[in-house]
Amino acid sequence: MVGVIKKAAELVLKPVKEYTFAYICLSISLFIPQLYGLGFGRAAGDLLEGIFGNMFLCSFIAYIILWLCFAASLIFKRFGPALAWTFTLLVWIAACTDYFLYEFFGTHVNAFILQLVNETTNAESEEFFRTYILSPRFLKIAGLFVAGIALALIIELINSKLQSKKNADEMRQKGKCNTVLEFLGMLYICASIIYPFTVYKAFTFDFVENTVYTIGKPVSRSIVYMTYNAVIQFVQESDDFEKCSLSQDGIVASREGNAPADIVVVIGESHSKYHSSLYGYPLPTNPLLEQTDGLFIFDDVISSVNATSLSFRNFMSLSSLDQNRGWYEAPLFPAVFKKAGFCVNFYSNQFVYDPAMDTYDASCGFFNHPAMQDKLFNHKNTVKYQYDGELIDAYASVQDEIEKDSNLVIFNLSGQHVQASERYPSNWNRFNESDYAQRLDLTSEQKIYVAHYDNATLYNDYVISRIISLYADRDAVIIYFPDHGDEVHDFRNHIGRSHDYESGGYKAVHCQLDIPFLIYLSPMAQNEHPELLRKIASSVHRPFMTDDLPHLLMDIAGVRCKDFDPARSLISDEFNDSRKRIPRAITSTVRVDYDQVKPLKSFPWD
Numbered sequence: 146m147v148g149v150i151k152k153a154a155e156l157v158l159k160p161v162k163e164y165t166f167a168y169i170c171l172s173i174s175l176f177i178p179q180l181y182g183l184g185f186g187r188a189a190g191d192l193l194e195g196i197f198g199n200m201f202l203c204s205f206i207a208y209i210i211l212w213l214c215f216a217a218s219l220i221f222k223r224f225g226p227a228l229a230w231t232f233t234l235l236v237w238i239a240a241c242t243d244y245f246l247y248e249f250f251g252t253h254v255n256a257f258i259l260q261l262v263n264e265t266t267n268a269e270s271e272e273f274f275r276t277y278i279l280s281p282r283f284l285k286i287a288g289l290f291v292a293g294i295a296l297a298l299i300i301e302l303i304n305s306k307l308q309s310k311k312n313a314d315e316m317r318q319k320g321k322c323n324t325v326l327e328f329l330g331m332l333y334i335c336a337s338i339i340y341p342f343t344v345y346k347a348f349t350f351d352f353v354e355n356t357v358y359t360i361g362k363p364v365s366r367s368i369v370y371m372t373y374n375a376v377i378q379f380v381q382e383s384d385d386f387e388k389c390s391l392s393q394d395g396i397v398a399s400r401e402g403n404a405p406a407d408i409v410v411v412i413g414e415s416h417s418k419y420h421s422s423l424y425g426y427p428l429p430t431n432p433l434l435e436q437t438d439g440l441f442i443f444d445d446v447i448s449s450v451n452a453t454s455l456s457f458r459n460f461m462s463l464s465s466l467d468q469n470r471g472w473y474e475a476p477l478f479p480a481v482f483k484k485a486g487f488c489v490n491f492y493s494n495q496f497v498y499d500p501a502m503d504t505y506d507a508s509c510g511f512f513n514h515p516a517m518q519d520k521l522f523n524h525k526n527t528v529k530y531q532y533d534g535e536l537i538d539a540y541a542s543v544q545d546e547i548e549k550d551s552n553l554v555i556f557n558l559s560g561q562h563v564q565a566s567e568r569y570p571s572n573w574n575r576f577n578e579s580d581y582a583q584r585l586d587l588t589s590e591q592k593i594y595v596a597h598y599d600n601a602t603l604y605n606d607y608v609i610s611r612i613i614s615l616y617a618d619r620d621a622v623i624i625y626f627p628d629h630g631d632e633v634h635d636f637r638n639h640i641g642r643s644h645d646y647e648s649g650g651y652k653a654v655h656c657q658l659d660i661p662f663l664i665y666l667s668p669m670a671q672n673e674h675p676e677l678l679r680k681i682a683s684s685v686h687r688p689f690m691t692d693d694l695p696h697l698l699m700d701i702a703g704v705r706c707k708d709f710d711p712a713r714s715l716i717s718d719e720f721n722d723s724r725k726r727i728p729r730a731i732t733s734t735v736r737v738d739y740d741q742v743k744p745l746k747s748f749p750w751d
């Protein structure tokens with residue numbers, strides 16, 4: 146019996162004993178990208194569970210890889226070690242790259258990064274190298290990886306010393322060292338093999354009743370999975386953009402009825418409904434809009450996804466998430482408006498077409514696709530500005546020159562995007578740490594971040610009001626909404642969004658998806674279109690998801706094409722208010738029926 150167990154143990158440990166160095170290198174490099182995905186604001190117990198759970202999972206993946214190498218070595222004797230070293234090197238490089246991207250750009254390996262690399266010229270590579278690789282911050286990353294390699298080397302050294310003793314049995318008689326090490330190693334490897342099979346239980350999450358804390362989905366944060374996913378997505382997306390361009394051909398659109406002359410769509414960025422005084426936030430973050438006549442505040446609108454580029458695709462395309470066609474298989478609303486005779490102008494403070502595109506432009510550049518942009522827009526800006534107000538000033542300076550009788554003007558703001566302190570000029574520094582004395586859950590540093598975010602919201606209030614002032618004397622309707630919501634240390638130590646909703650529960654769903662949604666009618670528009678005014682005023686409590694936005698815009702503007710569906714227009718008398726709202730998360734495959742999620746009765750921190 147003992148002999149059988151020993152044999153089994155030998156077999157289980159075999160690949161690790163053969164390639165100890167590779168096993169440790171692989172485990173560590175797989176683990177590093179997960180470390181910063183864990184969310185360190187968790188309770189100590191959860192955090193430890195997260196760390197050990199992820200460590201086990203990484204070791205399990207490493208173990209599987211090495212078993213394959215070991216199996217290969219049984220057939221081709223020299224093939225195994227070479228394969229083990231190749232895998233180790235590739236994973237090491239991928240982990241290093243991922244950490245670098247996270248440290249400098251706050252992103253993981255993804256399809257957009259691959260797109261960027263694909264588009265980058267030699268001159269840009271040199272500049273990139275000079276800017277980032279030669280910077281002091283890079284030393285931190287390099288240091289961590291050298292430390293990882295050093296640790297693996299030390300363990301490999303100990304292992305090879307132990308292995309070098311010719312007879313293992315003799316060794317065991319001389320001392321217990323090897324046996325103990327082997328036993329511990331065996332225990333660890335077994336735990337790492339059993340663990341992934343227990344993880345699936347942790348995936349189930351009850352959004353309806355309670356926040357059941359889980360350790361998330363370690364697989365989705367694994368560098369192997371992320372790289373695999375990025376490559377698949379990159380290939381897929383290149384294809385989608387081509388298809389999207391073709392979908393903009395042959396659109397037949399017209400205008401009917403007496404509709405407003407100017408439709409202005411203002412797309413905010415990372416605007417939490419729970420930090421807007423229009424929705425009851427106690428600090429006056431929207432003082433100008435609160436006093437604006439003709440402004441209608443919709444209180445049940447959500448974003449279709451918690452990511453910028455995906456949200457753009459969904460709300461620009463006439464295809465909705467609950468339909469059986471991709472976003473790229475339908476016209477985008479600017480192309481329809483252009484076909485219907487509107488002058489379509491797009492001023493973005495995030496994504497401009499520039500031959501020397503930087504990282505963030507590439508991440509959402511699909512409407513700047515060379516084959517697509519002329520089908521969508523008449524005029525676009527070519528430079529970005531430090532603050533959104535400057536973008537509006539730039540548009541105001543050319544407004545009379547470029548606008549026609551009927552205009553669709555789209556402003557895309559940088560809003561309250563992460564690093565909120567950089568989103569507003571210093572003279573808008575109205576809120577500070579002392580304004581959050583009652584938030585006992587926050588540290589001083591967190592209060593300062595929330596203050597920056599609220600200042601950025603206050604500045605955003607000014608920017609929207611400035612846009613309104615450009616159209617106040619015209620026959621205009623202005624629609625404002627952000628691409629998605631945001632977390633601002635609202636109920637856990639977390640800012641921005643997350644790859645899934647599972648780790649944050651129902652509060653994460655609400656913070657990241659619930660958005661402000663505003664429609665402004667100028668005095669002239671109110672007089673000229675009383676029926677439109679009635680429809681808008683009577684729709685403010687309706688449930689809406691922004692993937693149906695084009696239908697609302699077409700309804701307001703009297704634009705018609707074959708894809709127009711009044712049941713999807715928020716203000717239509719035919720509006721379907723029982724449509725299921727199933728939003729997405731960046732990587733999660735869990736589909737949440739938003740209207741079944743536990744409601745947020747007050748503020749997330751209450």
Ligand SMILES: [Zn+2]
Nearest residue numbers: 414415453628
């Ligand atoms: Zn965004």
